[in-house]
Amino acid sequence: MIRGENISLKLGEKTILRDISLVVDPGEFVVLLGPNGAGKSTLLKVLALILKPTSGRVIHKYQGSDREEDIKRKIGFLSHRSFLYERLTAWENLEFYGKLYQVADLTRRAEEILEQVGLSYYCHDPVYTYSRGMVQRLSLARLLLHNPEMLFLDEPFTGLDQKGGEILTETIKVLHEQGKTMLMVTHYFDRGVDLAGRILVLNKGSKVFDGKLTSSDLRDIQEFYRAQVETE
Numbered sequence: 250m251i252r253g254e255n256i257s258l259k260l261g262e263k264t265i266l267r268d269i270s271l272v273v274d275p276g277e278f279v280v281l282l283g284p285n286g287a288g289k290s291t292l293l294k295v296l297a298l299i300l301k302p303t304s305g306r307v308i309h310k311y312q313g314s315d316r317e318e319d320i321k322r323k324i325g326f327l328s329h330r331s332f333l334y335e336r337l338t339a340w341e342n343l344e345f346y347g348k349l350y351q352v353a354d355l356t357r358r359a360e361e362i363l364e365q366v367g368l369s370y371y372c373h374d375p376v377y378t379y380s381r382g383m384v385q386r387l388s389l390a391r392l393l394l395h396n397p398e399m400l401f402l403d404e405p406f407t408g409l410d411q412k413g414g415e416i417l418t419e420t421i422k423v424l425h426e427q428g429k430t431m432l433m434v435t436h437y438f439d440r441g442v443d444l445a446g447r448i449l450v451l452n453k454g455s456k457v458f459d460g461k462l463t464s465s466d467l468r469d470i471q472e473f474y475r476a477q478v479e480t481e
């Protein structure tokens with residue numbers, strides 16, 4: 250479970266997040282929506298313990314140890330930054346992260362995950378030769394390698410082609426079915442939003458909506474969302 254209590258974040262004079270409180274239960278799938286600059290990426294980083302809020306706090310509760318480094322090991326974070334080493338091959342990148350996260354049976358796991366994201370054929374090429382979409386696929390592989398319990402996905406569809414998008418949608422579905430807790434920022438209403446049990450809308454650093462999806466009709470959600478951000 251993640252509990253955010255009165256999270257505010259200021260950078261200089263600017264308030265990026267304003268007094269946000271929320272609880273995300275284990276296995277929940279929350280989609281974070283909001284216009285550019287609303288604070289979505291920042292909130293995701295705060296909840297994933299990458300950024301510290303100026304005031305308020307974030308508490309993660311899992312079975313077992315509650316040491317911050319053990320909790321961080323249960324987190325997978327996908328963002329615009331790939332966290333990959335350009336000069337290393339895909340295989341070497343996964344080896345590096347696998348050792349860092351002490352992944353069991355690493356060779357088999359790396360093979361399996363490269364196959365899953367469709368990169369087996371290119372896995373011995375250095376990452377600097379990869380296209381943007383291939384980098385995104387490899388980022389996904391890196392994210393999943395240590396089988397995190399909790400996934401933070403910041404616009405994961407960016408840069409993916411049709412096939413890449415389908416692989417990701419399917420992967421997200423499977424992860425959700427496996428009971429992973431998921432928080433995803435996206436601008437694509439037609440990808441994954443229907444899988445989410447709950448949407449959270451941010452605008453200008455504030456939470457303006459947090460609730461269950463009552464309709465599976467995406468057009469309703471889209472219209473509702475537009476109304477939320479336009480009334481501000």
Ligand SMILES: Nc1ncnc2c1ncn2[C@@H]1O[C@H](COP(=O)(O)OP(=O)(O)OP(=O)(O)O)[C@@H](O)[C@H]1O
Pocket residue numbers: 260265283284285286287288289290291292
């Ligand atoms: N390191 C930083 N220094 C200064 N301002 C920042 C920094 N990071 C974010 N901001 C500001 O915080 C606000 C929220 O940024 P954030 O990246 O969280 O928005 P977002 O909702 O993810 O937007 P987008 O949809 O464009 O990705 C923006 O006004 C941005 O300029």
Ligand SMILES: [Mg+2]
Pocket residue numbers: 289290291403
């Ligand atoms: Mg963002």
